[in-house]
Amino acid sequence: MKAKNRDLYIDGLGVNFSGFQAVNNFSMVVKHGEMRVLLGANGAGKTTLMDMICGKTQSTAGRIFLGDKEITNKPPHLIARMGIGRKFQIPSVFKELSVLQNLSVAAMQESTVLANLGSMKRRVDHERMKEVMSMTNLENKAHELAENLSHGETPWLELAMLIIRKPQVILLDEPTAGMTADETLKTSRIMNNLKGQHTIIAVEHDMAFVREIADKITVMHQGEFLAEGHISDIENNQAVKDAYLGSGGIH
Numbered sequence: 001m002k003a004k005n006r007d008l009y010i011d012g013l014g015v016n017f018s019g020f021q022a023v024n025n026f027s028m029v030v031k032h033g034e035m036r037v038l039l040g041a042n043g044a045g046k047t048t049l050m051d052m053i054c055g056k057t058q059s060t061a062g063r064i065f066l067g068d069k070e071i072t073n074k075p076p077h078l079i080a081r082m083g084i085g086r087k088f089q090i091p092s093v094f095k096e097l098s099v100l101q102n103l104s105v106a107a108m109q110e111s112t113v114l115a116n117l118g119s120m121k122r123r124v125d126h127e128r129m130k131e132v133m134s135m136t137n138l139e140n141k142a143h144e145l146a147e148n149l150s151h152g153e154t155p156w157l158e159l160a161m162l163i164i165r166k167p168q169v170i171l172l173d174e175p176t177a178g179m180t181a182d183e184t185l186k187t188s189r190i191m192n193n194l195k196g197q198h199t200i201i202a203v204e205h206d207m208a209f210v211r212e213i214a215d216k217i218t219v220m221h222q223g224e225f226l227a228e229g230h231i232s233d234i235e236n237n238q239a240v241k242d243a244y245l246g247s248g249g250i251h
């Protein structure tokens, strides 16, 4: 039997903001379970691309498919329900609730139908919550209030609140921003454990972190596709080096 196609296809995507072409004719295919990093100088269009994938920004050209399902310009809540989760979509954690309570809230948002299935479902949810806390280094923090988590632990909780809903695709905006070196290392372990289960697209500038996690890198420049490949291909790509000149280079 043919396996279900769960790859993400972006074909000729573009957006024009009142005459300014922020993303232009951009295409890429991200395989299911792959960890893809998006690189590009400030203003290259990375956030706008992520916004179009999750439906926050309406594209003006091109199409996006998750497997055989088209998601182009669908409302964000439908895209989320179709399996695309974005960190920062939930603006923040609930500070006055514990880690476990935050996860319960996120799990309940999954589906009111499932939530009504009764105690069986609640038991499964509890197992899932333990599993997700262990995946995100929060196993010893279940009863800690979110407001007492560190700068590094709060993004782990946001990530946990995403993955509890089992999205096929996870979009991450600078997942290590504000983290210590130790927290960044732990985040790379979390990311590597998520590979294979979820497709992950991350915008990230920390090249040491990118080296740890990326299966493949796609580079954007001035709204367009510039290059794609493994880290060594990208670091040795002359067009990429040129595009980064003036923005401090690729480190």
Ligand SMILES: Nc1ncnc2c1ncn2[C@@H]1O[C@H](COP(=O)(O)OP(=O)(O)OP(=O)(O)O)[C@@H](O)[C@H]1O
Pocket (backbone or CB within 6 Å): 017, 020, 022, 040, 041, 042, 043, 044, 045, 046, 047, 048, 049
């Ligand atoms: N709603 C909007 N209206 C007009 N211009 C916009 C809008 N959103 C983004 N832009 C412009 O589109 C370009 C791409 O911005 P975007 O934030 O996607 O870049 P980026 O690669 O994510 O950069 P950074 O690394 O700085 O976050 C920028 O020039 C930005 O000013």
